[in-house]
Amino acid sequence: MLQNEIKSSFIALGKFLTQFSFEKNTKDNTVLNNDLFYDDFIALIELSQSHNGWFTPEQVYYSIESWAEALQENNLSEWLSPYDLSKISAKKVGLILAGNIPLVGFHDFLSVLISGHDVLVKTSSNDQYLLKFLAKYLIAVQPKLANKITFVEGKLEGFDAVIATGSNNTARYFIYYFKDKPSIIRKNRNSVVILDGKETHEDLVNLGEDIFRFFGLGCRNVSKLFVPKDYDFDLFFKAIYEYRDVIYYEKYANNYDYNKAVFLMSNFKLLDNEFLTIKEDASYSSPISSVFYEFYDDLEVLKIRLEADNEQIQCVVSNNLVENSIAFGQTQKPKLWDYADNVDTLAFLSKL
Incomplete structure (x- = not known):
């Protein structure tokens, strides 16, 4: 053909x-x-x-x-x-x-x-x-x-x-x-966001789209927050409140209840808004209904770490804090040339 x-x-x-x-x-x-x-x-x-x-x-x-x-x-x-x-x-x-x-x-x-x-x-x-x-x-x-x-x-x-x-x-x-x-x-793979506290309310609302679209099941969904030491999580929670209806989906609600119970029984410190828990954790992969976070002191040091861990990361979201980062709310809107794992599928196919 x-x-x-x-x-x-x-x-x-x-x-x-x-x-x-x-x-x-x-x-x-x-x-x-x-x-x-x-x-x-x-x-x-x-x-x-x-x-x-x-x-x-x-x-x-x-x-x-x-x-x-x-x-x-x-x-x-x-x-x-x-x-x-x-x-x-x-x-x-x-x-x-x-x-x-x-x-x-x-x-x-x-x-x-x-x-x-x-x-x-x-x-x-x-x-x-x-x-x-x-x-x-x-x-x-x-x-x-x-x-x-x-x-x-x-x-x-x-x-x-x-x-x-x-x-x-x-x-x-x-x-x-x-x-x-x-x-x-x-x-x-998982996706992460780097926040510096200067984000607008609209930025953080759009971040909710990156977190909750497809209930967080995709590799392009944000599952980890990197935030500065003095970050005010109230800004984050106020913005994502627009996504509160996610808790009315039975499978999501079951995961929320289960994962929250596991965290609490393990005596982990949580931040919780009754439809999402966030937990300080070094891992990139958080369970459904939860997002991990980690504090950073130096953006340049964080860049080096993310580069070292690039095989675990699909997307990095930020307001241009790192090179080639994706705008808030855009992780689940890839272009045809945004290849999964950054592996050029057409280049691979053209060489067979």
């Missing part, structure tokens, strides 16, 4: 996705294959929480709206412009996907296909349906894609390269199992 054919198929998918919003779904009769897919997609979105209790309609719609924006022609063209994909000989690329947030594996799926390769997809049991639905839509738009997309139920076999995402424990297995194949192996 020509790359332009594949690219056009994803642009059509993007147009299809623009119809869906948590606020209001709006049917556009000019969209291809709407008669076959529009109503069924709304039904799937509404069913998603029964498939995975964390996939509330609001969170699923957020992911869909993000991909609707990303799959605009100008974004795809800007993303692809640095690469020469014209001479690629199609290989079979296996994907082992995570399932922590809706459509978390879609970027890898898109990258493999748009670079001209064939994709073998092993979905997570936590996110089995959304990507398969979008794949069916793509095939309806461009039937040639049927020969390039395969979903695997059992063991992943017959691949030339692999991109696998999992925990630190499963990553060790992946590294051993795929040692003879070109691979990208992704492990656990």
Whole structure:
């Protein structure tokens, strides 16, 4: 298949996705294959929480709206412009996907296909349906894609390269199992924020988005605060109060109650606002409903530490306190060229 054919198929998918919003779904009769897919997609979105209790309609719609924006022609063209994909000989690329947030594996799926390769997809049991639905839509738009997309139920076999995402424990297995194949192996990562006390109320409200979007389940969610010694946590708590309704989701509330009880029984000192606990801790990975914090004295020393720990960190949020930091409220709005773990997926695929 020509790359332009594949690219056009994803642009059509993007147009299809623009119809869906948590606020209001709006049917556009000019969209291809709407008669076959529009109503069924709304039904799937509404069913998603029964498939995975964390996939509330609001969170699923957020992911869909993000991909609707990303799959605009100008974004795809800007993303692809640095690469020469014209001479690629199609290989079979296996994907082992995570399932922590809706459509978390879609970027890898898109990258493999748009670079001209064939994709073998092993979905997570936590996110089995959304990507398969979008794949069916793509095939309806461009039937040639049927020969390039395969979903695997059992063991992943017959691949030339692999991109696998999992925990630190499963990553060790992946590294051993795929040692003879070109691979990208992704492990656990977390995101952090550096505060200096000069942030506006709006900055801290936006930080709440980085913490609570997808209930904090994503590697781009902030799970750790670095704050100066004299930091006033009242500013933080007043700002994130806007996210208090998160406690009304049963799975989140259960995690809040459980993790708070564990912390208290261990006699840990906590700050608590009845829907989020924050705890002083050197770790980057905090449990759901909790964020860790750590004091710093010297920003330059902190920069050195974060650089040393870069394999544990996905994003750093700040008001330009460190190079390449992300603005408040933007961690779950990556561009197509914002690669997971800073590993250029298209560069990897172009060399197969």
